[in-house]
Amino acid sequence: MFNKEFEAMPVNKMKELQLERLKWSIRHAYENNPFYRKKYDDAGFNPDQFKTLDDMRRVPFLTKQDMRGNYPFGLFAVPLSKVVRVHSSSGTTGNATVVGYTKGDVEVFAEVVARCLAAYGATENDVIQVAYGYGLFTGGLGLHYGAEKLGALTVPISGGNTERQLMLIKDFGTTMIACTPSYMLNIADYIEKKRPDYDIRKTKLKAGILGAEPWSEAMRGEIESRLGIQAYDIYGLSEVIGPGVSCECQEKAGLHVHEDHFYVEIIDPDTGEVLPEGEKGEIVYTTITKEAFPGIRYRSRDITRLYREPCKCGRTLVRMEKVTGRSDDMLIIRGVNVFPSQIETVLMEAEGTEPHYQIIVDRKGALDDIEVKVEVNEKLFSDELKVLDGLKRRIEDRMRSVLGISAKITLVEPLTIARSEGKAVRVVDKRKI
């Protein structure tokens, strides 16, 4: 453990620590940021009323809209002279949001990422190749400073250029690579198609540190079997700090939340009511040590569950279930709730491979129509029509039995589905509701 004092802190002591830090954080936001002050005044909430953790439910939520509305620096609670770095989310569904960090925040960011790396078994003896994009996106720099803090040899290669990634894995003896799970699969495809001579199992690569997009257990299985590595989830949101809010340990049994820096709650996404521990709902984050950009009760839209059963690794930190869906991404198709990750799982299980896909939802007349485009790679292709037709039919049947919806499967040529910054554009919703 990188920081045993906090990672294995007795739960009662952690709750006391969180309460103290929460009191500071809420007051800090209220006193030093006009937006928070007005929002709390309007809601009739005063930080003096915050006495126990149970009072959390009285604190107003912070939404993505609040963030966008305060672009660029409206949610900062320190003078700009104290801000040493900014990051910005790509804003996949609208305007970008900008987050700021003081020197202290940058330190916390590195600390939580270092803890994650240690949780995957990394030490100063490891060579960590950071294949996330460096720049405004939190992935690259976040992993970079975390890996340095741990003392690992940090390779700042950034994203893309697969040939070069492979070369450095071999030449530098890279032991862990940090990137998106889809890029990890791209690497597997690349090796199979273009570098059959490259034996990744003969390199020192032992783990992938994968995050920045929701991914399924089926995808983990594919990555691990195709590349012969362990695939670990790292989770975070730029609005909270970036990657490192929570991470899996080597048990791969949920993600430990760094509770001494982030307070988490699960709410009912429709009513906003806090749900009892163990129930599934939207996870809400509160930063309790952040200075430049306090996020108090930030609604993440990520759907998950929290649980406190002791973990074999010895960490006492609460665990959250792997996030496989975002309430924003959830599609309601003919009244059925569908997460893109479920469709991904069907594709993986139907063919034992993860093709690139895109879900297109449209409304024809009064009915919702769902089409899933699947890129035909060499593994799926056949010179026989009946084989390709059979593939289509098999996926359609599985969709029907697993998801309860009829989807039209369209086989498309490789590289025809749009990708942005290594992330595939998974859902196109053309419905005008």
Place this chain on the structure above:
Amino acid sequence: MNVTQLSVFMENKPGHLQGVLKILAEAGINIITLTIAETSDFGILRMVVNKPDGGYEALKEKGYTASLTDVLAIEIDDTPGSLLKAIDTFSRRKLNIEYMYAFTEKRGDRAVMLFRFEDIELAKKALNEEGYSIVKKIDIIGE
């Protein structure tokens, strides 16, 4: 003696066939015969070309999904009922045909048909026994 067929996955959309043909033309690949099997949204372009490996690499390079498969080129008399007779023979010998198409040029007074059998080795053996003439690869693609 097998003929190597180059197959490409194509969406059934305007311009896509031209796209594939252009890549092959630029790579100096000569198409000897071709056929397209299609559904409403996609198709498989199957070709016999002078340099199958070169064609495959050129298409792959440009991001197309392609494959190489062995097919048999068989001489059939250019008379009424000859194809039926051949197919009857296949059926009697329990040879399953996945698909077939014709070769554009005749060899003397005989036509050449390309067959994709489920089991090519079994087909070769049976057809030799039945006295069919299997055209050599070299005669098809030249050189």
